[in-house]
Amino acid sequence: MKKSRLTMVLAALLPLFLFLFPLWKITLEAPQYPTPLGMYIYINDFADANPHDIKNINLMNHYVGMKYIPDAIPEFKIFPIVIIITTIIGLVVAAKGNHKWYLYWFIMMLLVSTAGLIDFYIWEYEYGHDLDPRAIMKFTNPDGSVMGFQPPFFGSKDILNFRAHSYPQLGAYFLAIGIALGYVAYYVGKKEKQTVKTSS
Amino acid sequence: MKKCTYSLLMLLGFALTFMGCGEQSKSSNGALTSNAAEKVYVAPGEHDEFYAFLSGGFSGQLSVYGLPSGRLLKIIPVFSQDAEKAWGYNEETKPMLNTSHGFVPWDDAHHPDISQTNGELDGRWVFINGNNTPRIAKIDLSVFETTEIIEIPNSAGNHSSAFVTENTEYVVAGTRFSVPVPQRDMPIAEYKGNFKGALTFISVDPEDGGMDIKFQLMMPGFDYDLSHPGRGKSHGWFFFTTYNTEEASSLLEVNASQNDKDFIAAVNWKKIEEYVNNGGGTKMPANYAHNVYDEETHTATSTMKKEVLVVNPTEVPGAVFFLPTPKSPHGCDVDPTGQYIIGNGKLSADLTVHSFDKMIAAIEGKKFDGEAYGIPILKFEDVLAGQVKSGGLGPLHTEFDGEGNAYTSFFISSEVVKWKLGTWEVVDRQPCYYSVGHLMIPGGNSRKPFGKYVVAMNKITKDRYLPTGPEVTQSAQLYDISGEKMELLLDFPTVGEPHYAAGIAADIVKERSKKIFELKDNKHKYGIQSDSDVRVERNGKEVHVYMSMIRSHFNPDNIEGIKVGDKVYFHVTNLEQDYDVPHGISIIGANTSELLIMPGQTETFVWEPKQPGVWPFYCTDFCSALHQEMQGYVRVSPANSNIDLKWSLGE
Numbered sequence: 149m150k151k152s153r154l155t156m157v158l159a160a161l162l163p164l165f166l167f168l169f170p171l172w173k174i175t176l177e178a179p180q181y182p183t184p185l186g187m188y189i190y191i192n193d194f195a196d197a198n199p200h201d202i203k204n205i206n207l208m209n210h211y212v213g214m215k216y217i218p219d220a221i222p223e224f225k226i227f228p229i230v231i232i233i234t235t236i237i238g239l240v241v242a243a244k245g246n247h248k249w250y251l252y253w254f255i256m257m258l259l260v261s262t263a264g265l266i267d268f269y270i271w272e273y274e275y276g277h278d279l280d281p282r283a284i285m286k287f288t289n290p291d292g293s294v295m296g297f298q299p300p301f302f303g304s305k306d307i308l309n310f311r312a313h314s315y316p317q318l319g320a321y322f323l324a325i326g327i328a329l330g331y332v333a334y335y336v337g338k339k340e341k342q343t344v345k346t347s348s
Numbered sequence: 349m350k351k352c353t354y355s356l357l358m359l360l361g362f363a364l365t366f367m368g369c370g371e372q373s374k375s376s377n378g379a380l381t382s383n384a385a386e387k388v389y390v391a392p393g394e395h396d397e398f399y400a401f402l403s404g405g406f407s408g409q410l411s412v413y414g415l416p417s418g419r420l421l422k423i424i425p426v427f428s429q430d431a432e433k434a435w436g437y438n439e440e441t442k443p444m445l446n447t448s449h450g451f452v453p454w455d456d457a458h459h460p461d462i463s464q465t466n467g468e469l470d471g472r473w474v475f476i477n478g479n480n481t482p483r484i485a486k487i488d489l490s491v492f493e494t495t496e497i498i499e500i501p502n503s504a505g506n507h508s509s510a511f512v513t514e515n516t517e518y519v520v521a522g523t524r525f526s527v528p529v530p531q532r533d534m535p536i537a538e539y540k541g542n543f544k545g546a547l548t549f550i551s552v553d554p555e556d557g558g559m560d561i562k563f564q565l566m567m568p569g570f571d572y573d574l575s576h577p578g579r580g581k582s583h584g585w586f587f588f589t590t591y592n593t594e595e596a597s598s599l600l601e602v603n604a605s606q607n608d609k610d611f612i613a614a615v616n617w618k619k620i621e622e623y624v625n626n627g628g629g630t631k632m633p634a635n636y637a638h639n640v641y642d643e644e645t646h647t648a649t650s651t652m653k654k655e656v657l658v659v660n661p662t663e664v665p666g667a668v669f670f671l672p673t674p675k676s677p678h679g680c681d682v683d684p685t686g687q688y689i690i691g692n693g694k695l696s697a698d699l700t701v702h703s704f705d706k707m708i709a710a711i712e713g714k715k716f717d718g719e720a721y722g723i724p725i726l727k728f729e730d731v732l733a734g735q736v737k738s739g740g741l742g743p744l745h746t747e748f749d750g751e752g753n754a755y756t757s758f759f760i761s762s763e764v765v766k767w768k769l770g771t772w773e774v775v776d777r778q779p780c781y782y783s784v785g786h787l788m789i790p791g792g793n794s795r796k797p798f799g800k801y802v803v804a805m806n807k808i809t810k811d812r813y814l815p816t817g818p819e820v821t822q823s824a825q826l827y828d829i830s831g832e833k834m835e836l837l838l839d840f841p842t843v844g845e846p847h848y849a850a851g852i853a854a855d856i857v858k859e860r861s862k863k864i865f866e867l868k869d870n871k872h873k874y875g876i877q878s879d880s881d882v883r884v885e886r887n888g889k890e891v892h893v894y895m896s897m898i899r900s901h902f903n904p905d906n907i908e909g910i911k912v913g914d915k916v917y918f919h920v921t922n923l924e925q926d927y928d929v930p931h932g933i934s935i936i937g938a939n940t941s942e943l944l945i946m947p948g949q950t951e952t953f954v955w956e957p958k959q960p961g962v963w964p965f966y967c968t969d970f971c972s973a974l975h976q977e978m979q980g981y982v983r984v985s986p987a988n989s990n991i992d993l994k995w996s997l998g999e
Contacts, residue, residue, distance in 0.1 A: 199925070200926065204925070211973065284974060
């Protein structure tokens with residue numbers, strides 16, 4: 149089999165690791181939590197970093213009127229289907245063997261991932277800003293607006309007494325490598341075609 | 349020689365008044381070297397290297413200290429009611445203090461010992477004896493709570509106890525006082541020959557630590573003082589010191605000090621175990637409580653047992669022997685190799701050390717020096733390994749550093765003496781402030797002591813601390829024994845009278861320490877899993893409140909329909925699942941203790957309202973920023989009113 153096709157098969161399969169490994173992790177550090185509170189986001193679930201972390205995050209957050217982290221969100225149904233479909237498309241594209249289609253798959257994956265990230269941002273924004281008006285503690289920004297408690301989208305930031313970290317995890321890395329390999333497959337495929345041309 | 353004895357007695361008489369101790373302190377206080385403070389300093393946020401479990405004596409409790417800092421970490425209620433933890437007050441733990449004499453909410457807690465595997469401390473359980481109403485308690489070190497108490501029948505003054513064999517096969521409960529067995533009304537003057545001394549062997553389940561009396565050895569009517577298991581080559585034997593081999597019943601300070609030598613009773617328990625397993629022994633009617641606390645139901649149950657297996661030592665030839673030992677020996681200690689058995693003659697100046705090998709040879713050669721009630725007495729010279737001529741007075745208890753050195757406390761001369769096993773020469777001595785009783789080296793009762801520190805438990809403190817009226821604190825002292833010379837590092841106050849202690853490297857215990865109770869594993873009869881289970885039910889004059897607590901509210905927090913004369917059971921479940929977030933609860937007029945409930949746990953208290961009104965309850969443990977708001981009301985109506993039960997939260 150051609151190298152490009154092999155790469156494309158790999159590219160299509162790697163995102164499936166999302167079903168094994170978490171996509172993202174949000175960690176909350178505070179002096180009274182020597183073991184920080186943490187939440188993993190899988191493609192189809194939220195999960196505790198340590199037992200009962202989500203329950204304890206909810207307990208903390210209720211002071212400022214944040215809603216409880218839901219047991220499930222609609223994305224948990226949509227994302228797995230999307231990944232399975234894109235993988236199937238990727239495999240079909242690999243079977244077809246036309247390197248231009250590899251590029252289209254790559255672009256499609258970029259769009260899908262971007263949509264996912266935007267969705268994640270919106271969810272985080274909602275979670276951090278849709279506060280109960282009867283909240284026990286109310287905080288305002290220096291400009292007088294109501295303080296939001298949105299965790300960072302990517303990176304680390306201070307929220308009241310917590311230092312919050314938000315970073316992609318192994319599942320996301322596999323997805324990223326898969327997407328990148330789509331481009332590599334295209335590039336290698338293009339090279340292979342040129343070689344065939346010159347040699348014939 | 350005569351002159352020597354005379355002057356010794358003079359000295360003894362003088363020392364017994366404790367006057368001698370005060371003078372010692374003046375000269376030795378300056379012995380503290382400048383770096384002692386550094387050696388006991390444990391920086392903020394750092395952990396101590398050892399756990400020390402000190403018995404509380406008359407407080408009936410076990411206190412947990414960190415070493416070398418001497419910081420008090422926890423008081424574990426064992427044989428006493430403790431309002432701080434509602435131990436013996438709440439419905440769950442009341443059965444733990446049940447006995448054949450009824451509810452006995454106090455005891456004299458003496459000798460803790462840590463469970464062992466292959467002769468090394470495994471840090472799973474601590475066993476401790478209740479001396480007064482004979483009992484053995486087991487403390488589970490995953491939760492640092494008492495989880496089992498078994499009463500000892502046919503026994504009185506459960507003193508030579510609670511020591512464990514090298515795989516925790518048995519914990520022993522030797523009687524201090526001999527008594528009529530079975531108990532009966534008889535003249536006290538007919539003690540001799542009629543009273544019996546029960547040595548009880550309690551088997552311990554290797555998996556869950558469950559205790560059960562395997563057999564009782566019915567010994568002659570002496571007083572059995574302390575004991576230690578054999579180890580290594582002497583594993584399978586247990587050694588008990590005796591006094592009052594005279595069998596006196598009155599003025600024992602004189603009448604029980606007549607014999608120049610008392611005995612160490614050597615018991616081959618493996619032989620007796622085999623005899624019992626083959627159907628030996630006699631089942632005897634008895635009545636004793638066995639109390640077990642279940643971690644899943646968070647509830648104790650008390651069962652009365654009706655029978656005990658009794659073994660007459662003469663029925664098992666070759667199982668029990670007496671080793672003559674001067675002079676009313678108290679401590680009975682076996683060195684880490686299992687070779688030497690040290691009898692600390694408390695009225696003596698010298699220590700008597702017996703050799704296990706010589707004992708076996710003497711038994712095989714049948715070199716007996718008579719018998720007592722059919723039990724062979726070995727010849728003193730045949731079993732003697734050596735004597736430590738110390739010049740101290742009143743040796744009480746010996747522990748070992750695992751490097752061939754022994755450390756003996758001397759009560760009367762108030763000092764710790766370090767000496768060498770085998771050569772019996774004194775290496776060093778350090779004064780104690782004052783009148784040291786027992787001492788402890790972490791792991792000292794095992795094959796592998798952690799020979800870094802020795803803790804002396806002192807009986808008198810006098811001028812050592814700020815005075816607090818006639819009652820001053822009891823105390824312990826910590827010595828560094830890592831060098832050739834001992835060095836006094838620290839003294840620290842103790843809770844109750846520290847009779848005895850056991851210590852262990854912190855690393856062995858702390859990894860196993862539980863942080864919460866899993867709510868989903870809570871099988872309490874009245875426990876609830878979530879707010880949807882919250883309710884109040886009436887059953888005649890009994891009202892059961894199924895309540896939850898979480899930061900920062902009770903559910904329900906308004907209850908109506910309670911009447912004067914009702915018996916209200918508050919079954920309160922802490923729904924938290926976060927480390928170190930207990931909540932407490934009590935209600936005005938409650939005549940038990942508040943409840944302190946750990947995450948995932950359910951506890952129950954009973955409240956019997958006497959007056960109509962609206963009565964508040966509140967969280968008694970500062971739990972969160974809104975702790976002060978964690979409160980509620982119960983409306984109590986007159987007995988004849990017909991207000992329906994109603995409960996709510998946030999309405």
